[in-house]
Structures are given as structure tokens and as C-alpha cells.
Amino acid sequence: MTRIALIVGSLRRDSFNRKFATALTRLAPADVEFTWPDIAALPLYNQDDDADQPAPTKALKAAVRAADGVIFVTPEYNRSIPGVLKNALDHASRPYGDSAWAGKPAGVIGVSPGALGTALAQQHLRNVLAYLDMPTLNQPEAFIQHREGMFAEDDSLVDPSRDFARKWLDAYLAFVARHR
Secondary structure, three states: OEEEEEEEOOOOOOOHHHHHHHHHHHHOOOOEEEEOOOOOOOOOOOHHHHHHOOHHHHHHHHHHHHOOEEEEEOOOEOOEOOHHHHHHHHHHHOOOOOOOOOOOOEEEEEEEOOOOOOHHHHHHHHHHHHHOOOOEOOOOOOEEEOOOOOEOOOOOEOOOHHHHHHHHHHHHHHHHHHOO
């Protein structure tokens, strides 16, 4: 069994990225289990709390540590990653020397209405992940522009998006297997 933590960088109820993350889970082989760590419950990161981290931080770190890999599905806010995602990255990387992220194979993907998809957010996220010592899938890249009709009524992906997402997920799962 391969366990993947899915971290969605959007808290919006009807988020394209949450729908996309859900659709990814439906494309996975039966031997892949997904967890959804809750980043909405995290308070703003405060180094003063490092000695006794809040319960949501402990839960996030436990979920990441239990996973074989982490997929980040993120929108782009102001040409970068959303604050809620950066906050989660900071929480689970602290205190210094006790990062839950280190060594976890990462996949970076996202959906946006813009023509560039989430290219700039993904680049910023990759910079942070490199510092956090997370090997990150480089190819195929996935800058997905949301288009009307991309999702079926049940929020599953329709072709050609489904085929592309399946190929990306297969490449990511092979990447995780190489890092186990």
C-alpha cells in the first residue's frame, strides 16, 4: 500500500484545486491510499509555539510522516502560493531539525482559470520544497487551465484532462516508488 498525503492550497468550498485533487484520487490504482491533512485548522505560525506545538500542527506532522509522499494541489494567489499553504509548510518544518517534510517525494500540480495555470505558484513552491529537502517530480509539469466542462457532474475529470492527469499521477507514483 502506498500512502499519499494530499495538501490542497485552497480553503474555498468549491475550489477547482479541491475538485482536481478529488478527481486524482479516483484515477489512482487500488493500492494507493490518500489522506487529506487539515491545514485550515492551523493557527498562524509563531515560533514561540515551537516548544509545545498546537494540536493541528502535531496532526499535520503525523499525517505527513505517515505518508510515502505528498501531492500539493495549489492555486496561484498574486503570482505565488496561498498564505494558508505557506503557513502549513512552516508549521510542519519546525522547530528547526524536526521537519516532517524532509525526504518526502513531492508532486506539484494546480488548476487556475488563467492561461498560465499555476506556473508561478508552482515555481515558488518548488523553491520552498527544495529548501525543505523534498525531492520533487520535475516531469511532466502540469500547469492546468480550468475550462468549462473540465469536470463531470460528479466532479470527475473528463478527457483530455483525465488522460493527462492519469499520466501525471502514474509518473508521480513511479517517482515515489523510486524514493521508497
